[in-house]
Amino acid sequence: MNSVSPLFLAVRVGDVVAVAPPRQQVFLAQVICCEGGARTAEPSLLQVLREDDLAVITVNADWVIDRLPSKQPVD
Numbered sequence: 001m002n003s004v005s006p007l008f009l010a011v012r013v014g015d016v017v018a019v020a021p022p023r024q025q026v027f028l029a030q031v032i033c034c035e036g037g038a039r040t041a042e043p044s045l046l047q048v049l050r051e052d053d054l055a056v057i058t059v060n061a062d063w064v065i066d067r068l069p070s071k072q073p074v075d
Contacts, residue, residue, distance in 0.1 A: 007064055009042050014070030019048065019063050026065070027052055034061075 011017060013031050020026045029048035036042060043061040050057055 006062065007067055009061075010069075011043055011046060011061060011064055011067055012070065016051075016068040016070075017046075017048065017064045018066040019059050020065045021059065021063050029057075029059075032056070 011031055011034060013034060015031045017029055017031060018026055019029055028051040030051070031046050032049055033047035034043040035045040035047070045058055046061050046064070047056060047058050049055075
């Protein structure tokens, strides 16, 4: 078993992510909502604000290919 977890498991609200949907162009987006799966709390769907046109869309979390964490203070 690989000790490195998939990138999308670390995605949090406020992060800027690069999204690569199948057969579409890669785009940047800011995460506004993370939706967990039925069996675990890990993100499976993300609601994002696409940077190009400010469209709010829902994407599969495993389409995330890169992540820039938000600079929100940790409590």
